[in-house]
Every structure is written in structure tokens, then in C-alpha cells.
Amino acid sequence: MSGLTEPVFDPLPLGAIKPSGWLHDQLRIQADGLTGHLDEHWADVGPDNGWLGGDGDGWERGPYYLDGLLPLAHLLGDERLIAKAGRWIDATLDGQRDDGSFGPYGKETSSGRDQSHDWWQFMIMLKVLTQHHEATGDERVIPFLERYAAHLERELPGRPLQSWARARGADLVLSILWLHRQRPDDRWLRLAELIMEQTLDWTDTFTDFPFRRKVTVWDPRSHGVNVAMGLRAPGLRHRVTGDPAQLTAVRAGLTALDTYHGQAHGLFSGDEWLSGTHPSQGLELCAVVEYLFSMEQLIMIFGEGEFGDLLELAAFNALPATISADWTSHQYDQQANQIACTVADRPWSNGPDANLFGLEPHFGCCTANMHQGWPKLVSHLWLSDRQGGLVAAGYAPCRVETEVADGIGLRLEVGGGYPFRETVTITLGLDADARFPLRLRIPGWCEKPSLSCNGEAVIFGEVDHGFVTVHQTWKDGDQLRLHLPMETRVLPRQTPAVAVERGPLVYALPIKEDWRPLRTRDRFSDWELHPASQWQFGIDEAADLTPVESEIGRQPFDAADAPIRLRTTGRLIRNWPMKHNSAAAPPLTCDVTDQPSVPLTLVPYGSARLRLTELPLLPP
DSSP states (O other), rough: OOOOOOOOOOOOOOSSSEOOHHHHHHHHHHHHHHHHHHHHGGGGTTTTGGGGSSOOOSSSSSHHHHHHEEEEHHHHHOOOHHHHHHHHHHHHHTTTTTTTTOOSOOOSSSOBBBBBOOOHHHHHHHHHOOOHHHHHOTHHHHEEEEEEEHHHHHHOOOOOOOHHHHHTTHHHOOOOOOHHHHSOOOHHHHHHHHHHHHSOOHHHHHHOOOOOOOOSSOTTTTTTHHHHHTTHHHHHHHHHOOHHHHHHHHHHHHHHHHHBOOOSSSSBBBBSOOSSTTTTTTTEEEHHHHHHHHHHHHHHHHHHTHHHHHHHHIIIIIIHHHBBBBOOOOOSSSSSBBBOOSSOSSSSSSSSTTOBSSSSSSOTHHHHHGGHHHHHHTTTSEESSSSSSSESSSOEEEEEEEEEETEEEEEEEEEEEETTEEEEEEEEEHHHHHHHEEEEEOOOOSSSEEEEEEEEEEOOOOOTEEEEEEEEEEEETTTEEEEEOOOOEEEEEESOOOEEETTTTEEEEEOOEEEEEEOSSSSSSSEEEEEOOOOOEEEEETSOEEEEEEEOOSSSOOOSGGGGEEEEEEOTTOOOOEEETEEOOOSSSOOTTTTTOOOEEEEEEGGSSSOOSSSSSEEE
């Protein structure tokens, strides 16, 4: 065993970063919608759940739900939600058995799964418990984890990881390394090494990527959610083994996924398996939130700003696009070119209801797992550099309260409306003057960043691993202004079409939405979305793409109130049909004979539930 490799950056404890501005509104909308009330309307996480001692589901759905509910509750300081999460925490911590096992273990529940042969659901709950400890300091958590780790030591050699647990074992390593940080002991490092040995070798999969076309036969390495989670596995393997080749494997995997399955929204297809580059293939919501968590882990482990770029691309586009603006419904699968959300057969392995907006379209895993996306983004916006300084991983509005240098209290506030605006303000409140480094991520799309402090230009050197570092003595009230000019980029896709990006936002042509109730419930109904306007447009090659700003409202991810738009022109394409109940691939040659150019307005991808994102570029 080569010993533990520490991450380049550390997370701040849950609650040290609080959302503000539009991001706080986003979490409040989430709390007032599905996350805050799901257990009241969905039996799978209701009072009969197996984790609460009932006879209901005792597999992954309760832990999944809690993995988003608990951080959301603490980030908002919402006592109702904290109490709601607390019932699950108390039932788990107080129900540990003498052998260290816990939860619905060793019995069959309504999920139909024999819990004595599945380690996966416990991995999720361990992540929940570590967050709970960070937020509350609950003294029960560390002894609980020690007893469970000892249980794993005894059981894993004869009952190794299988199925989902084998594909996702890196998440168990994450919690064991957290325990080692709290209570250093070489036995926990040996346990982490054993777990990695039993975990599917994602490093090998990403290094020599075997899935270069649409997958039609089950393989755990091609399952979209497994892949999204697997992207963090080489990072955890690096921590356990110290092998520097793991970063190369992650980059190779990301390149291969984009090449063979990439979508304009920044992720890859997966409906249920990797499904190629056609813009009407789907992407599962579980994959979105797990991909976000992978990027959050990778930026900390390797200290590379490129993972922050990918994190923002997914968080500001794919995440909001697949959840209704009021957080009362969601999809299982989203499409980059999504012209209808209807019960219909599509060339997916998922069912005909997979792209509906509803309570539980297709399968309930996403209903349970979707809640972690925004809260965990907030918790990873700023990081510790492990040397008394801070690292800006992202620039969404927030407030940070922590200590720097030699324990001096810092209150840092981020404003400016990013990603809908180009300028970020960072205001420092300090208990005393303090000298420490601030490391600021410079996105790869930004060619000419500039920085000032209290109105004076700050000259910084070359961007290093995606960051610039300002190391000086800071005073209470200092204010930085980071300007990140956003140039509009028209990017070719693998279809005969283009995608439009500006800064971290992807833009799409919104289609007018006709929401039709399919199943009405007291609070969370199911809906079909039908197009109420023509959709077969391309954009004129010679036309400008002019940014137009408006006020950043409470819900910026709503096409009607989008705070940034791109104005351009385009023409209707006669020969662009539907195929398999979705938009066909953009035509190789577009028939726009005698069609006049008309004004078109593109909006951020995440604000349009019906949209065209891969658009033909029409010559004059």
C-alpha cells in the first residue's frame, strides 16, 4: 500500500457557504416544491419507508431523498426541513446493530430486494451522515461510522461488492476517507484499498473506451448514471493509490464521452445506456446530478479548473432544463432537441413516458435523487486551499463564513448575477487584517479576464491549472471585481447543425409550450408538453447574435423571464420532419426556398422545456 494522497483542495463544512441572490431563490423554490413536500405525497419516501422502520421501500430512495433534503435544509436554515431530515437521521443512528450494520438490512422490503446482499443503499446514507456531522457536529456520527467500517472489514472479503455497489464503490471510499480524516487509522486506508479492488475499474474503461456507438445491450459500464458516477472513481483511486495516471484516465473518458455520445447541453446521452450523439436521444436526470457531484470531487482532488468549467456547464444548463420552473414536476429523460414531451415510443431503452414532466415518470430513482443538484453546487462554490487561503470554484451568488490565515474570521460575499452577467463582485469582511491567497478560477472560455481591487487594477500572471492567485494582505471591506467577458460562440455539432454558447450558458430556440394534464394529483401532477408554435427553424449564418439583458428575477430559468437572451434571425425549414415522435436529425440540406428571414430569440437552455439546441446554420 502506497499511502493516502491528499486532495489539492478541501471542501468547507456544510453551512459555511450560503446561497444568495437568484441562487437562494432557486433553493427556496426547490424547498417549496418537490423537495420540501415529497414525503407528504409520494409513499416511497413517506412514513412507511423501511429506513423509518416501516414496511415500505428500504433500498435507495430514502437515502437518495435525504442526500438532497438534508443539505437543502441546512443551507436555507429551514427548521421545518431540518426536523424532517432529522427523523431519518435519528432512525438511522439509533438503529445501528451490535455488529455495526444498520438500516433495512437482512430482510426483504417492498422493493423486492434482499438487503443482506446489497451494499449500495448504505453508501448513500453514509454520505448523508457525513454532511449531517459537518452541519451539526453530532457526536454520534463518527463512532457510528467506525463501527460500520469495522463491519465492512469483516464482511467484504467474503461478501464483496456486486451489481450497483460494484459500479459505484468509489462513493463508499469517499466516506471511509472522510472517517480517516476525522479519526486517522491505517486500517481505514486498508479498507479503502479493499473497496477500490472490488470496485469496477473505471480507469481502464475510460483509458480504452469501448462504447463508440449507441449501446443496445446491458453493460454496467455503459449505464448513463453509472458513467456519471464512474467519472469520480479514478479521482478516489488516485487518493488511495497515489497513481498520477488517474487524471489522464478522467480526461480520456471525458473526451471519449463527448466524441461518441456528447450532447449540446454539455453532458452525454444515456437513456438508459450511452446512446450516441443524435440530439433527440435522452439524458437521465440522475446522471445530471451525479455528474455534478463528480466534477465537484474532481476539482478538489486534482485542483484543475477545467472541472469547474464542466460543473458550471452542466449545472446552469442540463439541471434546470429537466425540472419545471416551479419545482412541481420533473423528467426522467431530457433531450437537447426536445419538441414534445408525450407518452410515445422513442428509440430508447426507457419507457414511453420517460420525457414527461411529472411526479414519477418512468422510474422513481430520479424522483428521489434529483434534490442534491443545487445544494451540493452551493456547498462547493468555494474551497479551502489547505494553506489558509480560499479557492473560488464557481461564481454563483453566495455568502461564505470561514477562517483564513491563522484563524482570522472571514465573511465573503459574492454578487453580480453570474452566469447571467459578466462581472462578479467579491466583498471581504475580516475580523483583522490578514495575509492569505485567494485563488480565482478563470473559465476556459474567457480569453480576456480582468480584475480590480477597490477600483485599482490587479495585474496577475498566467493562468495556472485554470486559476490565478492573488496573495496579499487583505483588509476589512476590500472589494474585488472580476470581469469575465463572454463572447458568443457558434460551435459545430456532429449533426449538420451548430450549438450556441455564451460564457457557461448554452442557448436554445424556445418552442411555445402547451402543458396538458395527464394525471392530476393534489400537488404534483403529470403533464404532457405539446408544441404550440413552429419549431423547424435554422439560424442565418450572416446574422448577429446580439445579447439583450433584462432583470434577474426570482426564477431566471423560465423562458418568459430569461434575464439574458440572444437576438438573431432565421428561416423556416420545409424538410425537417419528426421521426420516432421526436425531431429528426437536422437535414443535410435545408429547404428554405423563398422563406423570409424572421426575428428569432434564443434563451438559456435551462429555461426552455421545449427547445431546439442543435440548429442548422443557413447560408445566405
